Amino acid sequence: xxxxxxxxxxxxxxxxxxxxxxxxxxxxxxxxxxxxxxxxxxxxxxxxxxxxxxxxxxxxxxxxxxxxxxxxxxxxxxxxxxxxxxxxxxxxxxxxxxxxxxxxxxxxxxxxxxxxxxxxx
Numbered sequence: 160x161x162x163x164x165x166x167x168x169x170x171x172x173x174x175x176x177x178x179x180x181x182x183x184x185x186x187x188x189x190x191x192x193x194x195x196x197x198x199x200x201x202x203x204x205x206x207x208x209x210x211x212x213x214x215x216x217x218x219x220x221x222x223x224x225x226x227x228x229x230x231x232x233x234x235x236x237x238x239x240x241x242x243x244x245x246x247x248x249x250x251x252x253x254x255x256x257x258x259x260x261x262x263x264x265x266x267x268x269x270x271x272x273x274x275x276x277x278x279x280x
């Protein structure tokens with residue numbers, strides 16, 4: 160009886176653990192910043208001349224410029240971990256978290272604002 164239980168559960172358990180270990184070990188960042196990339200709010204309608212909507216610029220050296228609407232841009236740093244981009248800005252002592260949707264689209268976590276990679280306009 161013990162050998163049957165051992166055979167029944169050991170192989171699926173071992174395979175399951177192996178899959179989890181390999182999947183966790185192979186996790187890569189979903190976004191690679193090998194050049195300056197600017198993301199702009201999708202579908203933003205300006206209220207006045209100073210309302211440019213959300214923008215996020217990521218540079219290869221870890222520097223980020225974030226504009227959470229309005230006309231003030233905050234400089235800070237960013238880190239990418241899996242499907243998240245965390246931006247810290249010392250000027251306004253805030254941090255912003257963005258969820259990576261795809262290589263060309265991200266979403267700000269608190270507000271849900273979607274930003275799309277800006278290509279040559």
